Amino acid sequence: MINEDIISDLNFSTVRAWKDQHSGGKAIGYFPVYAPVELIRACGMLPVGLNGAGDQLDIQYADARFGSFICSIVKTTLEMGLTDHLAPFDGLLFSSICDSARNLCFVMKRNFPDMYIDFLHLPHNPSSASSTEFLISEYRRLQQGLEAMNGRRVTDDSLNEAIILYNENRSLSRMLYDERARQPHVLRTSELYPLVRAGNFLPVEEHTALLRQTLETLGSRSGKQRDSIRIVIEGSFCEQPPLDLIKILEEAGCYIVDDDFVLGPRWFLEDVPLNGDPLRSLADSYLNRAVYSSVRHDFRKPRHKALLEKVHRRQAQAVILLIAKFCEPAYFDYVLFKQELEKENVPHLLLEFEEKMFTFERLRTEVETFVESLLFD
Amino acid sequence: MKWYETLNEAAETQEPPTVSMMISGNCVELLEGFGAVPIYPEVNALQLAIRHQSLDPILFAEELGYAADNCAYVKADIGAYLKGITPTGGKLPKPTLVLCNFVGCNTYLKWFEHVAEFTGAPLYTLDVPFMRTADPSVADIKYVVSQLQELVKLLEGLTGRKFDYDRFKEAVRYSARTEEVWSNIKHLARSSPSPFDAYFDAITLMGPLYVYRGKPEGVEFFELALAELEEKVERHEGVNDQEKFRVVIEGPPPYPHFRTFRDMFAKWQACAVASTYSTVGGLWEFGARHDPEKPFESVALHMLAHNVTNRNYLQRYDQIKRYVEEWGADGVIIHFVKSCRLFSAGQGDMRDYFTKVLGVPTLYIESDLEDPRYFSEAQLKNRIDAYFEALEHHKMTASPSD
Numbered sequence: 001m002i003n004e005d006i007i008s009d010l011n012f013s014t015v016r017a018w019k020d021q022h023s024g025g026k027a028i029g030y031f032p033v034y035a036p037v038e039l040i041r042a043c044g045m046l047p048v049g050l051n052g053a054g055d056q057l058d059i060q061y062a063d064a065r066f067g068s069f070i071c072s073i074v075k076t077t078l079e080m081g082l083t084d085h086l087a088p089f090d091g092l093l094f095s096s097i098c099d100s101a102r103n104l105c106f107v108m109k110r111n112f113p114d115m116y117i118d119f120l121h122l123p124h125n126p127s128s129a130s131s132t133e134f135l136i137s138e139y140r141r142l143q144q145g146l147e148a149m150n151g152r153r154v155t156d157d158s159l160n161e162a163i164i165l166y167n168e169n170r171s172l173s174r175m176l177y178d179e180r181a182r183q184p185h186v187l188r189t190s191e192l193y194p195l196v197r198a199g200n201f202l203p204v205e206e207h208t209a210l211l212r213q214t215l216e217t218l219g220s221r222s223g224k225q226r227d228s229i230r231i232v233i234e235g236s237f238c239e240q241p242p243l244d245l246i247k248i249l250e251e252a253g254c255y256i257v258d259d260d261f262v263l264g265p266r267w268f269l270e271d272v273p274l275n276g277d278p279l280r281s282l283a284d285s286y287l288n289r290a291v292y293s294s295v296r297h298d299f300r301k302p303r304h305k306a307l308l309e310k311v312h313r314r315q316a317q318a319v320i321l322l323i324a325k326f327c328e329p330a331y332f333d334y335v336l337f338k339q340e341l342e343k344e345n346v347p348h349l350l351l352e353f354e355e356k357m358f359t360f361e362r363l364r365t366e367v368e369t370f371v372e373s374l375l376f377d
Numbered sequence: 378m379k380w381y382e383t384l385n386e387a388a389e390t391q392e393p394p395t396v397s398m399m400i401s402g403n404c405v406e407l408l409e410g411f412g413a414v415p416i417y418p419e420v421n422a423l424q425l426a427i428r429h430q431s432l433d434p435i436l437f438a439e440e441l442g443y444a445a446d447n448c449a450y451v452k453a454d455i456g457a458y459l460k461g462i463t464p465t466g467g468k469l470p471k472p473t474l475v476l477c478n479f480v481g482c483n484t485y486l487k488w489f490e491h492v493a494e495f496t497g498a499p500l501y502t503l504d505v506p507f508m509r510t511a512d513p514s515v516a517d518i519k520y521v522v523s524q525l526q527e528l529v530k531l532l533e534g535l536t537g538r539k540f541d542y543d544r545f546k547e548a549v550r551y552s553a554r555t556e557e558v559w560s561n562i563k564h565l566a567r568s569s570p571s572p573f574d575a576y577f578d579a580i581t582l583m584g585p586l587y588v589y590r591g592k593p594e595g596v597e598f599f600e601l602a603l604a605e606l607e608e609k610v611e612r613h614e615g616v617n618d619q620e621k622f623r624v625v626i627e628g629p630p631p632y633p634h635f636r637t638f639r640d641m642f643a644k645w646q647a648c649a650v651a652s653t654y655s656t657v658g659g660l661w662e663f664g665a666r667h668d669p670e671k672p673f674e675s676v677a678l679h680m681l682a683h684n685v686t687n688r689n690y691l692q693r694y695d696q697i698k699r700y701v702e703e704w705g706a707d708g709v710i711i712h713f714v715k716s717c718r719l720f721s722a723g724q725g726d727m728r729d730y731f732t733k734v735l736g737v738p739t740l741y742i743e744s745d746l747e748d749p750r751y752f753s754e755a756q757l758k759n760r761i762d763a764y765f766e767a768l769e770h771h772k773m774t775a776s777p778s779d
């Protein structure tokens with residue numbers, strides 16, 4: 001399957017294939033960000049990032065359960081459950097990223113009482129010395145739940161091995177992101193995005209091979225430079241925009257030089273250290289090495305400062321705030337992002353999307369106008 | 378209210394120290410150990426709404442970039458701060474500390490971040506693990522206690538005052554007493570007729586409950602209220618002329634249209650005998666109390682387990698189910714508010730549970746707690762009328778053995 005097919009496949013064929021190859025193997029779906037995939041993997045299971053249903057599923061039941069003003073990914077995740085699309089999964093994992101996602105976890109529990117469903121509380125106070133100990137105990141609780149469900153112990157060795165595999169995967173993602181920022185005309189986001197996102201649905205080794213393969217071909221490629229401006233995309237960390245929308249951004253004259261798409265598989269900014277205590281290392285990495293987003297809280301360093309650093313590091317000319325409809329955390333951050341960007345004279349544009357949108361003409365016009373205003377500035 | 382006068386004084390003289398906090402699972406007792414006074418941005422916001430002053434600050438905040446879908450409490454509070462509007466016309470101080478005592482509501486994390494950004498006051502986020510298991514674990518309690526102790530150190534530095542442990546313990550003792558009395562009041566609503574409305578009246582008692590809980594004034598106030606209500610029970614005096622319907626209400630009220638909304642129920646002689654919203658600051662009617670012998674642990678437990686916002690959604694279903702069964706309610710009203718996803722995300726599933734699994738007549742209506750624009754009076758009235766008409770029919774046709 002090509003990456004574009006993998007990311008829109010609601011049959012989860014890659015997950016089914018893995019289960020066919022691993023007798024008794026279990027798959028755990030996680031709501032898309034900050035999941036300790038290493039733990040799931042170390043327990044011998046396949047972690048799968050759930051990214052909603054895109055435009056592949058008409059919502060028949062979930063609207064009535066979640067009402068108005070709730071984002072699409074929450075509804076499509078429930079809808080997938082209610083329409084049996086989540087059959088390949090043995091368990092689901094949610095975390096404290098936002099109010100809607102949290103309530104979704106417990107609604108899922110009621111509707112799927114036989115499924116293993118857990119909720120991780122990720123600390124919101126990393127400045128406290130006690131946060132690391134707390135998160136270790138939280139990961140241990142998850143670990144025990146997974147072990148009981150799967151009948152298999154997680155050893156330090158298996159956890160270290162998983163950390164090595166994911167470190168390698170994330171390191172390659174980072175290299176590809178760097179390469180794209182260096183030559184966005186050679187590695188386009190419409191290629192990189194499905195490639196990275198496919199990692200949500202593949203065993204990590206397979207995905208690492210795909211990343212490596214792409215990285216190795218870059219040297220022999222040539223691309224045609226276009227009249228485009230260097231853009232950072234911010235705000236699409238959870239619900240994902242349609243691939244067609246990303247293509248339109250590029251066609252309209254954007255070199256996307258950084259983004260927060262699919263943070264799930266690439267949420268550590270550097271390797272998780274291997275220092276003999278893997279759980280501590282994972283907990284410490286969430287608190288001190290994780291990428292910022294609107295749903296991770298660290299008042300030691302405001303997100304708007306982090307965004308600005310990203311803009312400077314990538315030598316971006318502008319920021320597009322690409323926010324999922326009804327995503328309250330992103331909309332809150334918009335206020336402080338906007339204020340900071342204006343203070344620093346960084347042009348910005350706010351665009352709203354929904355995973356299931358399929359007409360983009362209005363957005364195209366907005367982006368084209370924005371790009372033109374900068375190109376001819 | 379004397380509390381706003383104190384805040385006005387603090388704005389003029391920087392004394393006493395003030396701490397911005399959220400109502401839910403607040404640790405007001407700890408502030409007593411510093412003689413510090415709470416500022417509740419939520420109370421500021423709802424006071425503006427109930428006084429029909431919330432729209433201007435909301436519009437101002439939207440001009441700054443807040444979205445239509447952001448919590449209108451936040452917009453009203455931030456807008457009012459930046460425009461220099463206060464609910465009483467007095468002054469509000471720059472807080473000594475912005476304390477995000479996060480319990481459940483992720484929006485608070487953003488709100489307090491923004492308050493700190495706009496006021497320039499220091500921020501501390503006290504992280505309270507969400508109730509993802511039936512009871513808090515030892516690790517959960519230890520984590521919260523450690524942070525409470527860090528907070529004490531931080532406040533000592535910021536206020537220049539030494540933490541008065543005895544005063545803290547004393548406040549915890551008063552809180553336990555207030556909670557006992559408040560719980561007794563809540564239980565009076567099990568009588569028929571109920572002597573008070575456990576939604577609309579309970580809401581108006583929330584101010585004194587959260588500001589004065591840990592003080593002798595709080596105990597005194599609620600003891601007086603209890604005595605009055607006990608007399609009403611003896612006289613069989615209810616809220617309306619007759620008590621035709623007993624309901625449980627879930628969700629915050631539409632503050633900008635509080636009276637109009639109340640009248641929609643009064644018209645049907647319907648009385649709320651219990652409500653989840655009145656347990657935002659503390660859920661005491663099932664027996665939980667602060668414990669002066671373990672002040673830090675009991676404050677931690679209060680924040681973790683004994684307030685509706687930090688309890689998970691299914692625990693809320695159970696809470697409402699207990700109300701229906703033990704308080705003898707005829708039905709459940711679910712009020713979806715656009716602003717608050719903590720309360721509202723998934724309330725359709727809640728309705729499904731109560732109607733289909735438990736067979737409890739349930740009404741689902743929508744408006745907002747702060748933004749006056751999201752209130753469709755005619756539509757709400759029609760829905761409420763239709764619900765009570767059906768409930769009346771249901772009660773008439775149900776045999777006593779049902």
